[in-house]
Every structure is written in C-alpha cells, then in structure tokens.
Amino acid sequence: MPYIRSSHAGGITTLVLDSPANRNALSTGLMRELLAGLSAAATDEATRVVVLDHTGTVFCSGADLSETAAAASSGDMPANMMGDVLAAVAESPKPVIAVVRGPARAGGVGLIAAADLAVCAGTATFAFSEVRLGVIPALISATVLPRLAPRAAAELYLTGDVFDGAKAAQAGLVNASVAAEDIDAVVSAWCASLVLGAPGALAATKQLLRRSPTLSDINELSALSLEFFSSAEGREGVAAFRAKRAASWVPPT
Structure with a gap:
C-alpha cells in the first residue's frame, strides 16, 4: 500500500x-x-x-x-x-x-x-x-x-x-x-x-532566498543579474514582454 x-x-x-x-x-x-x-x-x-x-x-x-x-x-x-x-x-x-x-x-x-x-x-x-x-x-x-x-x-x-x-x-x-x-x-x-516564471529563474531565486544576501555581496549579485539578463531565458523573457506575448515556458491554456 x-x-x-x-x-x-x-x-x-x-x-x-x-x-x-x-x-x-x-x-x-x-x-x-x-x-x-x-x-x-x-x-x-x-x-x-x-x-x-x-x-x-x-x-x-x-x-x-x-x-x-x-x-x-x-x-x-x-x-x-x-x-x-x-x-x-x-x-x-x-x-x-x-x-x-x-x-x-x-x-x-x-x-x-x-x-x-x-x-x-x-x-x-x-x-x-x-x-x-x-x-x-x-x-x-x-x-x-x-x-x-x-x-x-x-x-x-x-x-x-x-x-x-x-x-x-x-x-x-x-x-x-x-x-x-x-x-x-x-x-x-x-x-x-x-507557471508564468521561467524555470531556471525560479530555481535561482529559490537559492537567493535561502542565502539572504547583504550589501557585502553586491558585486557577486551584480554579476548574477548580468548572467540572467544574458541567458536564453532572460533574452526570451524580454523579447516576449516587448512583443506582448507569452514567454516560451508558459504552458498553453
């Protein structure tokens, strides 16, 4: 059972x-x-x-x-x-x-x-x-x-x-x-x-929440932000927002 x-x-x-x-x-x-x-x-x-x-x-x-x-x-x-x-x-x-x-x-x-x-x-x-x-x-x-x-x-x-x-x-x-x-x-x-959030971004955000970063981590956090803006998910998310369409990761309704 x-x-x-x-x-x-x-x-x-x-x-x-x-x-x-x-x-x-x-x-x-x-x-x-x-x-x-x-x-x-x-x-x-x-x-x-x-x-x-x-x-x-x-x-x-x-x-x-x-x-x-x-x-x-x-x-x-x-x-x-x-x-x-x-x-x-x-x-x-x-x-x-x-x-x-x-x-x-x-x-x-x-x-x-x-x-x-x-x-x-x-x-x-x-x-x-x-x-x-x-x-x-x-x-x-x-x-x-x-x-x-x-x-x-x-x-x-x-x-x-x-x-x-x-x-x-x-x-x-x-x-x-x-x-x-x-x-x-x-x-x-x-x-x-x-489900509207990008899978990779959600996973990384969970890690961020567990870390509770402070201002002493600002350089690392800046690099992390740049990494995600430059990622495939980041580029797709920005493109979808500008085109006023759903991002590729959003499940069909």
Whole structure:
C-alpha cells in the first residue's frame, strides 16, 4: 500500500501524504516515497510546481513514534531520514506549496516551513511538542527558524503550546490562513502565477532566498543579474514582454 499518491496535470505535480491511519506520520516508508516523488518532480521538465497535500484530517503528526520506540536501541531512527526530506523540499528547483487542511506537529511543521509557500485552514492547529517529550526541535530548526519571528519562535518552542492557523500566519509559518473551503482557490491562484516564471529563474531565486544576501555581496549579485539578463531565458523573457506575448515556458491554456 503506497504512502504517497502522485498525480500531474497542467505543469503541477501533486504529492499527497496518504497514510491517514497513523496521521500521516513521517515513517520510513512515507519518507522514502516522498523523497522519490520529490526527486522525480525535480528532474521532470513538465513539472513546474509541486503541491504537497494530504488525505485524512491531519496534515502530518511528525515523526512516527512507534517506529522511533522500536528503533531506539539500534540508533537507526526514522528521524535520521527527516533531514533528507526537509532538504529535498527546501532545495527543490521547483517551487513547493504546502497545503495544510488539518493539524501539524513537530516534524510536520518542519515540512511546512521547508515549502516555499504554505496555506492552512484557519481551523488547523500546530505545535512544537518536542520539549514535552523530552527532546528538542533541533533538526526542523533549519527550516522553521528562518520563517518565524524570534519572539514567536521562543514562545512556541519553549511552551510547546498548540496554536491555530491565524497565529501560524502571524508568526510567519504560513503565508495565509483561510476558511477550509477557500484553500484550493488559493493554491490554484499561486500555481497560475508560478507557471508564468521561467524555470531556471525560479530555481535561482529559490537559492537567493535561502542565502539572504547583504550589501557585502553586491558585486557577486551584480554579476548574477548580468548572467540572467544574458541567458536564453532572460533574452526570451524580454523579447516576449516587448512583443506582448507569452514567454516560451508558459504552458498553453
């Protein structure tokens, strides 16, 4: 039985967490299939955007604690693979959208933070529950802390309290918190905008966002701008703009 359902339409690859029996926990099986799906999407020229969705009422409950308990003596924890999953999402050359229709906890929140864009239902709940289990949110901090305001991070990490969609948006964890029935419209609008971007430019912009450059990088950034204005994509984009036509990379409607 697969843990991930994959589909493709109109330049959009959708990867659906489909393990509702254990609340879409990050088990070894689910993470392996998710890594395979992300890898396939990254190398598929027809894929322009990746949407990460889920079945069931829970987006992701975090690490599979039953596997974790069973593996405690061997040290071969499922969490060892979680870093690979977070990196695959964050470093994907294709923009990734997280669709959060229900609760997320611990590693599931790290997965949301790794995505480029995230929308949640206002009724969804979140928590960094690690301290209450005697562990710390170390690994997911690589994706979570760049998203959160420092004061919000301190409160949410240290208390382990549950918070709702509105607070997730206020803290910077998600882009938008909306009524459940409006989620698909938000995702569709984002996808429609993202496919207008040049694939190479989108991938490089993702790298730029992860770097958070400063004025000390100005010479390097100037060279990078020149490189892209001179590239095939840059020349095509400028030509399409001047001719008032769609660029060659825009999927036909």
